[in-house]
Amino acid sequence: MRSYLLISGLLFAAVTLLHLLRLVYGWPAQIGAWTVPLWVSWLGLIVAGSLCVWAFALARGVRSA
Amino acid sequence: MAVFEALKGAIVFVAGFGLTRLVHRDVAHAAHALIDRLHLDAARKFPHIFLQLAANLSDAQLWGLAVLALAYALLRFAEAYGLWFQRRWGEWVAAVSGGIYVPVELYELARGVTWIKLAALLLNAAVVAYMCYMLWRGAPRSG
Numbered sequence: 166m167r168s169y170l171l172i173s174g175l176l177f178a179a180v181t182l183l184h185l186l187r188l189v190y191g192w193p194a195q196i197g198a199w200t201v202p203l204w205v206s207w208l209g210l211i212v213a214g215s216l217c218v219w220a221f222a223l224a225r226g227v228r229s230a
Numbered sequence: 231m232a233v234f235e236a237l238k239g240a241i242v243f244v245a246g247f248g249l250t251r252l253v254h255r256d257v258a259h260a261a262h263a264l265i266d267r268l269h270l271d272a273a274r275k276f277p278h279i280f281l282q283l284a285a286n287l288s289d290a291q292l293w294g295l296a297v298l299a300l301a302y303a304l305l306r307f308a309e310a311y312g313l314w315f316q317r318r319w320g321e322w323v324a325a326v327s328g329g330i331y332v333p334v335e336l337y338e339l340a341r342g343v344t345w346i347k348l349a350a351l352l353l354n355a356a357v358v359a360y361m362c363y364m365l366w367r368g369a370p371r372s373g
Contacts, residue, residue: 182240189244190251218233221314 167227174220180213231357232313235324239306246299253292258285318365325361328354 184206187194194201252260261284262272270277309327312320335351 182243185240185244186247190248225315 167224170220170224170227174217174224177213177217177220181210181217184210184213231324231360232310232320235306235313236310239303239310242299242306243303246296246303249292249296249299253289257287257292260284318368321361321365325358325365328358328361332358 186192187206188203188210191203194205258281261281265272265277265281272278272281305323305327309320309323311317312323314320331354332351335347335354339347339351
């Protein structure tokens with residue numbers, strides 16, 4: 166369980182960093198014909214960052230239980 | 231403190247990534263653009279030094295700086311992990327990596343007192359003191 170939470174946390178951390186890089190350097194992103202606006206990365210940053218912190222918080226609880 | 235260290239790592243990671251983007255490009259031009267964007271006077275001491283350094287940077291040096299930035303970011307992430315999970319080694323890393331800046335900050339303060347230098351020293355000294363206290367105490371704590 167703890168390993169799963171740690172891996173989840175690391176994956177969400179990676180996604181958070183990618184959104185941060187896109188925001189800082191203004192990377193374009195496209196899905197099919199739709200150009201993904203930059204504000205989507207703000208949303209992604211907050212959501213993925215929150216899930217990352219959540220996963221690590223749960224992992225810490227599992228360890229101390 | 232763990233979250234703060236992770237944020238520091240993320241900022242340096244992003245900055246290091248930016249260095250790799252400057253490879254094969256006009257670094258001096260990018261440095262000028264940055265100085266302009268920050269509304270700094272290029273004729274003043276530190277912006278001038280920054281511009282001179284940027285003008286003489288080779289691609290190999292840029293890669294070297296980017297690797298150093300990545301190593302620093304990884305150290306900060308490891309420290310954040312150690313602090314978050316209340317590992318003893320995490321506190322050691324925090325105390326030592328913060329402590330190595332104290333002599334430099336004291337030296338800078340001796341050269342001339344400014345509020346920024348004083349605040350940096352006090353903040354860093356407080357973090358190091360807290361980490362030393364935690365190591366000395368060795369009791370369960372929150373990250």
